[in-house]
Amino acid sequence: xxxxxVLKNENSLTSSLKQMLLKxxxxxxxxxxxxxxxxxxxxxxxxxxxxGLWQMGSKALYNKEANYRVEIALQEQGEAAAVAERxxxxxxxxxxxxxxxxxxxxxxxxxxxxxxxxxxxRADKAAxxxxxxxxxxKMISQGQDPIVYTGRASFVDIVLTSIKTVFAGFLLxxxxxxxxxxxxxLSPSLRSAFNWFIQIFKPVSPxxxxxxxxxxxxxxxxGDSSDNAxxxxxxxVGLCAMWATLVNTAMGVSSVxxxxxxxxxxxxxxxxxxxxxxILPSSLPLIFTGLRITLSVxxxxxxxxxxxxxxxxxxxxxxxxxxxxxxxxxxxxxxxxFVIGIIGFLLDRLxxxxxxxxxxxxxxxx
Amino acid sequence: MNxxxxxxxxxxxxxxxxxxxxxxxxxxxxxVYPTPKxxxxxxxxxxxxxLKEEFVTIIGHSGCGKTTMLSMxxxxxxxxxxxxxVLGNPVKGPGPxxxxxxxxxxxxxxxxxxxxxxxxxxxxxxxxxxxxxxDIAKYYLHKVGLENAFHKKAAELSQGxxxxxxxxxxxxxxxxxxxxxxxxxxxxSLTRGELQDILIEIWNKEKITAVMITHDVDEAIFLxxxxxxxxxxxxxxxxDILSIDFERPRTRKSVLENDDYYTYxxxxxxxxxx
Numbered sequence: 139x140x141x142x143x144v145l146k147n148e149n150s151l152t153s154s155l156k157q158m159l160l161k162x163x164x165x166x167x168x169x170x171x172x173x174x175x176x177x178x179x180x181x182x183x184x185x186x187x188x189x190g191l192w193q194m195g196s197k198a199l200y201n202k203e204a205n206y207r208v209e210i211a212l213q214e215q216g217e218a219a220a221v222a223e224r225x226x227x228x229x230x231x232x233x234x235x236x237x238x239x240x241x242x243x244x245x246x247x248x249x250x251x252x253x254x255x256x257x258x259x260r261a262d263k264a265a266x267x268x269x270x271x272x273x274x275x276k277m278i279s280q281g282q283d284p285i286v287y288t289g290r291a292s293f294v295d296i297v298l299t300s301i302k303t304v305f306a307g308f309l310l311x312x313x314x315x316x317x318x319x320x321x322x323x324l325s326p327s328l329r330s331a332f333n334w335f336i337q338i339f340k341p342v343s344p345x346x347x348x349x350x351x352x353x354x355x356x357x358x359x360x361g362d363s364s365d366n367a368x369x370x371x372x373x374x375v376g377l378c379a380m381w382a383t384l385v386n387t388a389m390g391v392s393s394v395x396x397x398x399x400x401x402x403x404x405x406x407x408x409x410x411x412x413x414x415x416x417i418l419p420s421s422l423p424l425i426f427t428g429l430r431i432t433l434s435v436x437x438x439x440x441x442x443x444x445x446x447x448x449x450x451x452x453x454x455x456x457x458x459x460x461x462x463x464x465x466x467x468x469x470x471x472x473x474x475x476f477v478i479g480i481i482g483f484l485l486d487r488l489x490x491x492x493x494x495x496x497x498x499x500x501x502x503x504x
Numbered sequence: 505m506n507x508x509x510x511x512x513x514x515x516x517x518x519x520x521x522x523x524x525x526x527x528x529x530x531x532x533x534x535x536v537y538p539t540p541k542x543x544x545x546x547x548x549x550x551x552x553x554x555l556k557e558e559f560v561t562i563i564g565h566s567g568c569g570k571t572t573m574l575s576m577x578x579x580x581x582x583x584x585x586x587x588x589x590v591l592g593n594p595v596k597g598p599g600p601x602x603x604x605x606x607x608x609x610x611x612x613x614x615x616x617x618x619x620x621x622x623x624x625x626x627x628x629x630x631x632x633x634x635x636x637x638x639d640i641a642k643y644y645l646h647k648v649g650l651e652n653a654f655h656k657k658a659a660e661l662s663q664g665x666x667x668x669x670x671x672x673x674x675x676x677x678x679x680x681x682x683x684x685x686x687x688x689x690x691x692x693s694l695t696r697g698e699l700q701d702i703l704i705e706i707w708n709k710e711k712i713t714a715v716m717i718t719h720d721v722d723e724a725i726f727l728x729x730x731x732x733x734x735x736x737x738x739x740x741x742x743x744d745i746l747s748i749d750f751e752r753p754r755t756r757k758s759v760l761e762n763d764d765y766y767t768y769x770x771x772x773x774x775x776x777x778x
Contacts, residue, residue, distance in 0.1 A: 397610035400580055403598040405627045405677070415623065419614045498614035498659050 189242050196241040203236030232465040240469035245476075248469035256292035263287045291450050297477060300440060300451035303368060304485075307375030307436050312429060315380040319387025319428075323421070324413070329388060340381040344439035348374040348446045367449040374443045379436035386428025390421030423497040430489035437482045452478055527591060527713040528554040528577065528681055534585030535572050546572050548739040550586070552732065554681075557711040561724040563772060564734030564743075570717045573734075574685050577715065578604050590680055600628050603679030603712075605687040609666035613659035617650055617669045618642065620658055624677040644672035647706050664695035668702065675706055682707075684716035688723070697756070700726060708753050721772045726759055731768075733775045746771055 204227050212220035226234040240248070266287045274284035291299070322328045351374045359366045394417050402412045444453025456474050459467040533550040536543045546569040554560055562570050575581040577588055579598035588595040590602065611620045621641040629637055645654060648668040658666060667687060674682055687703075688696040704727055707714060718724050724731045728748050735743040748768060750759055759765055 395610075397606055397608055398612060400598075400604070400606065401610050401612075401623075403580060404578060404600065404602070404604050405624045406599055407623075407627060411627075416612065419612065422614075498657065 192242055196239045196244075199238040200236050200241070203238050207234070207236065235465055237463065237465075237468065240466075240472055244466070244469040245472045248466050249473045251466065252293040252470065252473060256294045259289060259292040259295075262289060293455070293473075296451055296455045297481070299368075299449065300444065300453070301481065303372045303444065303449060303451055304375060304433075304436050304440050306368075306372035307379060307440070308429075308433050310373065310376030311380035311383060311432050311436065314376070315383035315428070315432070316387050316425060319384045319425070320391050320413075320418070323388040323391025324417070326392070329392065336381065336384065340385070342378075344374065344378045344442050345446065347378045348443050350374075351377065352447070367447045371440070371443045371447040371449040371451070374447070375436050375440050378439045378443075379432045382431035382435060383425070383428035386431070387421065387425045390424030390428075391417055394420045419498070423493070426489070426493040426496055430486065430493055433485055433489050434482065437478075437485055441478065525555050526553050527556045527558070528552075528715070529589045529592075530573075530577070530586070532586035533573070533576070533583065533588065535569065535576065535581070536584040545739045546737055548741060550741045552742055554713060554715060556713055558729050559707060559714045559716070559727055560730045560732055561716045561718050561728040562732045562734060563718060563721065563724050563776070564740070565736045565776065566719075568734050568737045569740040570734055571685055574604075574683050574715065574717055577681070578602050578683050580604075600624065600677045601680045603674035603677055603682050605667075605670050605674045605682070605684045607686045607689055609658075609663065609670045611658035611661075611666050611669055611673075613657065616655045616657055617645060617661065617665075617672075618654040620669055621645060621673045621676050624673050628677040640676055641672075644676040644706075645669070647675070648672045648702050664691050664699060667691065667699060671699070671703060671706070675710060675712070679712060682712045682714040684714065686717050686719060689719060696720075696723070701756070703727070704754070721769055721776075724772065725765065725768050726754065726756065731772060733772065744775055 204224075207227065208220050208223050211223040223234065227236070266289070270285050277284050318332075322332045348370070351370050355366055355370045355373065359369075398416050398420055402416045407415065440451065441453040441456065443449075444451040445457045446453075448454060452474055456471055459470045459474070530550055530552040533547055533552075534545070535547040536545050538544075550573065562573070564570050572581060576583055577595065579595050579602065583595075595602075611617075612623070615623070618638075618641055621644060622637060625637045625641050629640065632640075642651075642654065645651065648671050650665065650668055650672065653661065653665065658669065661669065670687065688699050691699065700723060716727065718727075725748055731746045731748060732742055733744040733746070734740050746768060749764065750762060
């Protein structure tokens with residue numbers, strides 16, 4: 139009885155609190171807008187600060203290298219050469235520019251030049267396709283392979299190749315890891331049978347996975363002159379990235395809430411019903427957490443693997459620009475870095491959205 | 505005054521068994537959990553007979569083995585010694601003839617209220633048409649006052665609403681015995697009262713033999729034909745049995761106004777305080 143009274147009091151307390159909150163709502167809304175404005179402001183400010191620090195850093199590095207070059211010219215070739223070197227650097231001539239961390243404006247210029255380059259290549263390709271249209275039609279009608287454009291890939295093509303590779307790798311990882319995860323999650327004996335395998339292969343570096351896949355795919359493609367770089371890279375990416383999904387799926391399936399299992403037992407659900415109506419739905423959130431990690435790992439290892447596999451993606455682009463050593467190479471590398479980061483972020487958001495969609499307990503996600 | 509009490513007298517005084525009237529029979533029941541320091545005996549020599557259409561509540565201190573006993577009846581926990589039988593058939597494992605309402609509602613949160621009830625109904629009435637099964641599920645959801653929440657996801661329902669679905673799910677599979685493990689323990693007292701009323705209303709209609717664990721003395725008296733008091737563990741057994749001779753259907757008001765109520769209450773509290 140006493141308990142009841144206390145509870146009633148509590149109830150009236152919460153209801154009066156609610157009313158107070160209702161009255162306060164307009165100002166809360168206003169507060170919310172101010173808060174989000176404030177947050178945006180802070181973000182913008184930090185971006186400006188970042189660019190400023192970057193600018194200062196790159197300026198300092200530039201000056202250091204420029205001074206060093208002038209110094210060397212002075213020591214080795216005398217006064218006149220030093221003055222000439224200084225003049226050359228200040229004129230902005232590309233032959234004598236210091237090769238160091240590019241400034242934000244250089245990176246911005248490189249981005250624009252990459253986009254312009256893409257437009258040129260696209261126009262070139264369109265012209266080529268148009269020119270070859272008649273010829274190709276004839277060739278196809280004669281049962282020959284049509285002539286395709288084999289010009290240089292533009293930056294956008296490169297990014298698309300990378301995304302394609304990462305999705306192919308991700309799908310491969312999903313199709314391997316989810317079924318195996320479910321099976322070993324359901325059976326404790328299979329779990330211990332697979333455990334050593336998972337523990338040993340999970341920490342292996344992407345480079346080694348690449349080499350393993352290379353050994354196998356190279357032999358499978360023997361006598362076939364077609365390009366297998368894409369196949370090698372997506373398989374390597376998939377194998378590297380699948381472990382998180384495998385482990386999470388197995389864990390999700392093996393740790394279903396005991397209450398749900400008891401309900402299934404009391405209702406005497408068959409194995410099929412139990413797996414598809416109880417176990418899988420309840421482990422979906424963990425499976426998707428695993429898939430989200432897998433996608434971000436896939437994107438991260440992709441760069442290294444593309445570099446090794448010589449697959450026309452961002453990894454190779456970065457490496458080639460580094461080897462190239464041209465005047466704008468460094469700023470192109472930084473452009474690629476931002477593109478990689480932003481795409482990685484977007485992929486993660488995408489997975490988070492999917493994960494929230496399948497998660498039945500909205501409160502747990504937040 | 506009613507059959508239950510007469511039967512009680514028969515059991516307690518003469519020890520004569522009328523098999524036709526017994527729904528659930530626990531004899532010399534024993535439960536042992538092995539531990540590194542030797543066996544821990546939770547229950548020993550536990551004997552209890554529950555009649556058809558009887559509602560018994562079980563009361564006792566925390567950890568005395570009430571839940572262990574209930575889950576053994578449900579078949580979810582293996583028996584270490586003795587027997588449990590339903591209508592003379594020994595219990596070998598879980599099954600839908602013994603419906604369980606768990607302490608936490610244990611609904612599948614990704615399913616709607618209706619799907620949760622249908623999960624059991626589909627299993628128990630495989631030969632019914634889809635429409636018939638839907639009707640059964642909807643009937644019981646209606647009975648627990650959820651006619652407007654058929655298609656709400658279980659995760660979106662409040663604790664009290666979830667437990668209503670739990671009640672509907674248990675009754676909808678038409679079990680022989682209904683086992684309730686402190687089903688209202690996690691609810692606030694207002695909601696608890698509401699759910700007790702709903703439970704007893706459906707029960708009055710269906711008269712399914714019910715065994716319910718509770719910590720709440722008032723709840724135990726209000727719902728039960730007999731209150732079973734268990735001694736504290738280890739080696740818990742039946743300490744005392746109290747028959748509640750109130751007319752059915754009962755209302756909370758009539759129960760509270762009855763002079764016997766306070767005698768019963770004192771009896772139970774005296775037992776628990778020893």
